[in-house]
Amino acid sequence: MSAVVTGVGTIGPWGAGLEALSDALESGQSTLSEVDRGKGFHADSSARTAGLVDPAVYREWLPGASARRMSVNSRMTLAAARMAAKSGGLDEDQVGGDRTAISMGTSFASSEFTARLLEQINKTGPQSASPFLFMETVANAYAGQVAMHFEARGSNSTITQREASGALAVARALYQLSSGSADRVITGSVDEMSPLPHALLDRFRALARAGADGVERSRVFDRDRGGFVASEGATILMLEPEELAEARGAKVFGRIRCAVRAFDPTAPAHDWGTGSEPLARALTRGLKRDGLAPKDIDQIVSGASGSRTGDRLEAHILKKTWGDAELPPILAPKSVTGEYGGGQLAAAILALNGQAFASTPGFESVDPDLGIRPHDGASLPTPKRILVSSLASGGAACWFVLESCS
Amino acid sequence: MSAREQRAASQRIVVTGLGAVSPYGRGRDVLWRGLATGETAIGELELFDSAEHRTHVAGQVNADFGELGEHLSRRQRERLTRTDQFALSAAFEAFGNADLSEGTTELGVFFGCSTGGMFEGEALFEEGADPSSTTQIFAAHQNNSPADAIARALGSTGPIEVISSACSAATMALEGALQALRSGEVEVALAGGADGLCRLTYAGFNSLRAVDEEACRPFRAEREGLSIGEGAGVLVLETLEHARARRATPIAELAxxxxxxxxxxxxxxxxxxxxxxxxxxxxxxxxxxxxxxxxxxxxxxxxxxxxxxxxxxxxxxxxxxxxxxxxxxxxxxxxxxxxxxxxxxxxxxxxxxxxxxxxxxxxxxxxxxxxxxxxxxxxxxxxxxxxxxxxxxxxxxxxxxxxxxxxxxxxxxx
CATH class of the missing domain: 3.40.47.10 (Thiolase/Chalcone synthase)
Structure with missing residues (x-):
């Protein structure tokens, strides 16, 4: 089971496109914005910043008037999908068809439109509910918008599994290609960070609070980490079977060799659990099923975000999976991109293609419970294989292996 | 075709357990008897005040879920949304119907859900609501919540996949389960879906003028729209080989x-x-x-x-x-x-x-x-x-x- 990536589109606080993300990862600089805390959802002492996207950075990728009534999620998804098509040298009319499927992931769906619709219903009565808001509150609205734009008539699915939504969408895409039910899958992840989810994440103590310097910063794997920076954005990957991509001489960004899925039943509904042992076993078994072992992995693109519990779970899984062997370099792109919005997927593609990463921003001291020292900024050889790790609060887990085609 | 792909192609996937929660009540037998009578379970909506809505009927579940106490602690049950309860009840029934042992933890859970615990989440928007008192609901109102609750309750460590593709979500979840079983990723899976009534979808479908003022009349000349319902349906799917090995009785095949x-x-x-x-x-x-x-x-x-x-x-x-x-x-x-x-x-x-x-x-x-x-x-x-x-x-x-x-x-x- 494998497929190749033939297009990448990405939008995030860093801007639009792989080049903008590459610059951010190399410099280690995050772009943070002040969140609108005037909606009444936030506590007085709440976190104040998030990785928000300036709509101007992707405006050129929107198809004009038809985007006017779309939610932010639909706009970002469509813009990233068009970007992905272009990056792979595909004309827009080549993208769709009966055998082009869509497998999207989203953690919160359109929280902005949901909040607006519920405010309408409560303040002015249910008969004032807007059908335009309603249709965009449905989690699969963005996949539907992309399908309409490209006339993609294959399977159209949307996965909602919190922080692992994007990785699980990629895993489903891989299944669709390997089962022969599609010849191309538009896959990826999207999320908007409106005041509502930001405030609620904060009330769960999931978000990073300001340090002595007054900056809210994620401290991935650090002893003093206290939460993540919530972000928004969209990343879209175009996947195809390798033989079809070869036959049309497609530009190939890498191969997705396999995906592994599991669940941690120790996780409470709103947090990460402690079940590293069974998850490590699932990862090892999943790699083995595809003829791989931990020693075959050259780099890990971690899903760690600065969460106390999430980072601990990931660290323990990796330690148990590698056992006595030394862990490969661990890149932590969420220290730059923030949590949500799919930046990790695009960062993994860049890593496979030799991207230089700055020393992990925010990391200062090894947590003795974790024993993990993320990437220190040293120059790394271009990897042959990368493990992308994604663990969700609530219990879902997904890993996939990216492999160089050269 | 590799040996593994050949095995997948010849792999037969069977249904060995069924569970349901519907407006007829709790359980697949109650559902079957209700449907066989030819009398609809769609009636007056009582879950929330519908006076200001255009329509006033729904397929509402009015069942007691005290039976979940056999599997979950009181604290765990208190945190469940209505949709979580539907999903868990149907899952436990299917699990029992399939005669699976409690030690079967290498389960896949493939589930469809579109509104999750939105009904409880809506409390955030009520006048005078204190967001700090409803944060627990935030975790539960997400669409992954019912499936996570099932996997957690059964101690599953297998793959999980929640599809939120509106009305075809659960169907595509079963499709995902079929692929996972055929590929050999899992040998047994729980698959299905659940959703609960809420103000947002009730008002939303009404805003589209898609709801019938009476109980829905599919394929009738004078039909005027749908009736929103709630409940859950769960199937135990497994490879025929796995079912045979544990002497389970297949009910049907997902072909x-x-x-x-x-x-x-x-x-x-x-x-x-x-x-x-x-x-x-x-x-x-x-x-x-x-x-x-x-x-x-x-x-x-x-x-x-x-x-x-x-x-x-x-x-x-x-x-x-x-x-x-x-x-x-x-x-x-x-x-x-x-x-x-x-x-x-x-x-x-x-x-x-x-x-x-x-x-x-x-x-x-x-x-x-x-x-x-x-x-x-x-x-x-x-x-x-x-x-x-x-x-x-x-x-x-x-x-x-x-x-x-x-x-x-x-x-x-x-």
Whole structure:
């Protein structure tokens, strides 16, 4: 089971496109914005910043008037999908068809439109509910918008599994290609960070609070980490079977060799659990099923975000999976991109293609419970294989292996 | 084809357990008896005040879930939303029906859900609400919550996949389970879906003028829209090899699945039903049968003028002249539209129909639409002269379509 990536589109606080993300990862600089805390959802002492996207950075990728009534999620998804098509040298009319499927992931769906619709219903009565808001509150609205734009008539699915939504969408895409039910899958992840989810994440103590310097910063794997920076954005990957991509001489960004899925039943509904042992076993078994072992992995693109519990779970899984062997370099792109919005997927593609990463921003001291020292900024050889790790609060887990085609 | 792919291609996936929660009550037998009576469970909406809404009926679940106390602590139960309760109740029933042991932890959980615990989450928007008192609901209101609750309660460490593709979510979740079982990723899976009533969807569908003021009347000439329902349907799926090894009794076989997208309109189906036809055809092809082998059809059958008409066009597209002679029914006429959960409950019903050799009636008043002249089972359950294969299909917002082919279990492969 494998497929190749033939297009990448990405939008995030860093801007639009792989080049903008590459610059951010190399410099280690995050772009943070002040969140609108005037909606009444936030506590007085709440976190104040998030990785928000300036709509101007992707405006050129929107198809004009038809985007006017779309939610932010639909706009970002469509813009990233068009970007992905272009990056792979595909004309827009080549993208769709009966055998082009869509497998999207989203953690919160359109929280902005949901909040607006519920405010309408409560303040002015249910008969004032807007059908335009309603249709965009449905989690699969963005996949539907992309399908309409490209006339993609294959399977159209949307996965909602919190922080692992994007990785699980990629895993489903891989299944669709390997089962022969599609010849191309538009896959990826999207999320908007409106005041509502930001405030609620904060009330769960999931978000990073300001340090002595007054900056809210994620401290991935650090002893003093206290939460993540919530972000928004969209990343879209175009996947195809390798033989079809070869036959049309497609530009190939890498191969997705396999995906592994599991669940941690120790996780409470709103947090990460402690079940590293069974998850490590699932990862090892999943790699083995595809003829791989931990020693075959050259780099890990971690899903760690600065969460106390999430980072601990990931660290323990990796330690148990590698056992006595030394862990490969661990890149932590969420220290730059923030949590949500799919930046990790695009960062993994860049890593496979030799991207230089700055020393992990925010990391200062090894947590003795974790024993993990993320990437220190040293120059790394271009990897042959990368493990992308994604663990969700609530219990879902997904890993996939990216492999160089050269 | 690799050895593993060959094994997958020959792998048969069987249904060994069923569980349901519906407006008829808790349990698959209650559901079956209710549907067989020909009396709809759609009635007055009582969950929240509907005085200011345009319509006032729904398929509401009024069941007691005290039985969850056998599996969960009081603290765990207090944190469940209504949808979580539906999902867990159906899952425990299916798990027990399949006679799986509590130690079966390498389960896959594949689930469809579209609104999750939105009903509880709506408390945040009520006048004078204190967000700090409702933060727990935030975790629960997400669409992954019911499936996570199932996997957590069963101690599952296998794969989990939650599809939130509106009305075809659970159907596509079953498709995902089928792929995972065929590929050898898992040997046993719980698959289905659940959704609960909430103000947002009730007002939203009303804003689209898609809700009938009476109980829905699928495929009837005077139909005016759907009725929103709630509940859950869960199936235990496993490889035949796994079922045989533990001496389980297969009820049916999940023979094929297919999905597609209209790529036409966000809320309206393609008028010719082209996307739905593609999904049905793909499922039939995946099952390795011909359309002439299908013995009955469990319709999406919402009762909206456009959706039923498009579905009829899809049936004609796939089955040709036989479309008007193919026994068909709409489970939604009895329980309402379970949105992200409908594909799970309708899959359960389809399997029960195959197992019983009869199709439950489609409820609702009035003559069948002469422009969509399906062979609707009316009045009382109809015994089938042949009940080997059945199709259950769902059409969703965003143009997402899904279809499943079930086969009455036989030791002989099709």
């Amino acid at each position: 094929g699945a297919g999905s597609s997208c209209d790529a036409f309109h966000m809320t309206a189906p393609h008028p010719e039903g082209l996307g739905a036809a593609a999904a049905i055809r793909a499922a039939i092809q995946d099952a390795g049968i011909e359309h002439g082998d299908v013995d009955f059809f469990n319709l999406h059958g919402t009762g909206t003028p456009h959706n039923d008409a498009a579905e009829w066009r899809a049936l004609v597209n796939v089955f040709g002249e036989r479309a008007s002679r193919l026994p068909a029914t709409s489970t939604k006429s009895g329980v309402g539209h379970l949105l992200g959960g409908c594909g799970g409950l309708e899959a359960v019903v389809t399997v029960m129909c195959l197992d019983a050799g009869m199709v439950h009636p489609t409820m609702g008043a009035g003559p069948v639409d002469p422009d969509s002249p399906a062979d609707l089972v009316l009045g009382k359950a109809r015994e089938l002269t042949k009940s080997n294969f059945a199709v259950s299909a769902n059409l969703a917002f965003g143009g997402a379509n899904g279809a499943l082919v079930f086969r009455r279990f036989s030791e002989e492969p099709s």
